[in-house]
Amino acid sequence: MWIKQSKLFTVVSVALWVLMAGNTMATDSAGKAIDIDDSTFNCMRDMTKVRGFYVDNLKGNLEGTLAVANSPEGGKYPEGSLVQLVPGEVMVKHGEGFSPATKDWEFFELDVSAEGSKIRKRGFVDVVNRFGGNCFGCHIQAKPQWDLVCETGHGCDPIPLTKDILALLQKTDPRCDNNEPLNANEIKKLTALKQALSAKP
Numbered sequence: 560m561w562i563k564q565s566k567l568f569t570v571v572s573v574a575l576w577v578l579m580a581g582n583t584m585a586t587d588s589a590g591k592a593i594d595i596d597d598s599t600f601n602c603m604r605d606m607t608k609v610r611g612f613y614v615d616n617l618k619g620n621l622e623g624t625l626a627v628a629n630s631p632e633g634g635k636y637p638e639g640s641l642v643q644l645v646p647g648e649v650m651v652k653h654g655e656g657f658s659p660a661t662k663d664w665e666f667f668e669l670d671v672s673a674e675g676s677k678i679r680k681r682g683f684v685d686v687v688n689r690f691g692g693n694c695f696g697c698h699i700q701a702k703p704q705w706d707l708v709c710e711t712g713h714g715c716d717p718i719p720l721t722k723d724i725l726a727l728l729q730k731t732d733p734r735c736d737n738n739e740p741l742n743a744n745e746i747k748k749l750t751a752l753k754q755a756l757s758a759k760p
Contacts, residue, residue: 590654590663593617593639600669600676602735603643610710611725615641617651633704638663642708645725646671646732648688650698650707658683662707666694673733689756690719724752 599617606613607621609628616624618639627634628642636642640652649667657663661683668680668688680686684695698707702714709715720728727745731738741749 590638590657592653592657592665593651595651595665595667595678595681597676597678600649600667600671600678600734603646603729603732604735604737606641606643611722612642612644612710613729614643617641627706628708633702633706636706636708645720645728646734648694650694660684661695661698664698664707666698668694671732671734675734692718724748728752 595617603613606615607625609625614624614628615621616637616639618637620637620639623637624640627636627640636652638652638654641649642651643649647669649669650664651667653663653665655663658665665681665683666686667678668686670677670679684693686694688694697715697718698709700715701707701709705713709718711717727741727748730745731741731749
């Protein structure tokens with residue numbers, strides 16, 4: 560049900576938003592893109608944890624990113640902000656005006672392994688995750704003060720993963736060299752999730 564509703568919302572919301580916002584990419588006078596490649600993304604637990612997600616800043620302004628992430632009123636994330644909930648998905652904030660339609664956020668879908676990260680998909684309004692959901696289609700539902708960052712109460716649709724599963728995915732990021740052994744229950748949950756993903760067309 561979540562995936563069917565999400566796909567319908569995505570088609571409508573993305574089309575309308577792009578029409579209202581104009582070009583997705585900025586002109587020469589707008590903010591600049593941050594250089595990003597596979598090596599940009601490493602063990603997510605090396606970043607700073609804020610509640611249930613992790614943040615960093617690729618321009619060195621971690622203090623600015625944390626100020627917004629920890630603010631009960633929300634705010635506008637500074638350029639370079641990186642927000643990550645699970646190892647395989649990341650959003651990064653480019654320079655102001657670079658992508659007006661997405662408030663300068665770029666979405667990334669990653670393949671992660673012990674060898675590192677490989678960018679599988681990247682973009683602004685068209686990146687679809689492993690669950691069939693359009694990243695922008697979900698994040699655009701966030702109330703304006705949250706700058707497209709989704710959490711409980713921000714206005715976004717709930718994701719099809721429990722807090723336990725999210726914590727397990729963070730705990731088992733294969734790029735980290737300090738992963739702890741899993742217990743039998745954790746192995747069972749992780750196996751079930753992998754089977755569900757592999758069965759998805």
